[in-house]
Amino acid sequence: MTVKRRPGRRPGSADTRGEILAAARTVFAEKGFDKATVRGIARRAQVDPALVHHYFDTKEGMFAEAMQLPINPDEVVPAILEGPREEVGERLVRLLLRLTAENEARQPVIALLRSAMTNEQALAMVREFITNALLYRVADGLGVPHLRIEAAFSQMVGLILARYVLQLEPLASADDEELVALIAPTIQRYFTA
Template identity: 70%
Template sequence: MSGQPADGPPAGEPDGRRRPGRRPGSADTRGQILAAARETFAEKGFDKATVRGIARQAGVDPALVHHYFASKEGMFVAAMELPVEPESLIPMIVSGPREEVGERLTRFVLTMTSAAEARQPVLALARTAMTNDRMAAMIREFVTHAILNRVAEALQIPPIRTEAAFAQLFGVVLMRYVVKLEPLASVDVEELVELLAPTIQRYLDDSG
């Protein structure tokens, strides 16, 4: 005896049909989720996109999305191929001596973007945002809510200060790698850190 009725469905499938819900994980499941995420973020923006909506677009259970990605922010970073997640960036900025926060942020941004593989996705998004209002809104929502506001809250400063700091550093990155303005384009990272960190510190300091 096999323990299964001869005329019954296979064990675990009471009605003989595949159960709806979570799609079994496969080599391509993560890719399907990321494709759905890119489409959903582009259509709805970062704020209005939801894990449930992305899961529905990908045809998987939301629990499977959480299996691959810890948060919506993490999924956005992976979908857009960004080089760093807010969960690692923000603690790096706000931890340590307050008087060195400008130096930490400046060194991180300039060191990270010195690597072409980290820099290229960021610059590609920036170029697209310059000509695509929907993409600009999506990036603005992500940067504002996932990074800038959280840094401002952690440092207990007005958001305009974090916006000014990041804007100046991003402008330096654009001049260095897109416009290739000399000698800015070829100067050593540490020399730039020494030059820029005091100004970035002033933006992020709550005393001035």
């Protein structure tokens, strides 16, 4: 009882978008982030590539949605690049604290880190996403060496780990302003010194 609407496209199901994301998860896991393509994801989802583009602007954004990450490069990268250069450290720490404030938002980030720590294939995928979709874009946009952006990343990911995974006190209960005062100058220094 299905009706073919357009050639080369599956009949639009109630959750075509969800099916594309499921296909994306499979393709990202198999191919990694770099080698996955919109075309390959469309093929896996049995839809036209144009339909994938209709739902998702970029592969970066699709990855973030497929993994339910609160950190979408299409939004995060411009937010970091815009605004005064001398406040980039503070901007980045505030952004990270805001995006990971809710436990529901954090869990997919922690799940992705966990799978990178236990599975070689997931590791390659996560590494490619972190560097090519996030860090190098911010670094190149600001003219900061890749080593320095990765030093900043190491501080941010360590903060997430110490605060939300290991839940060290008093760090876990510290308020945002205290953390911004403590951590933002570190990030600022990596970006400018």
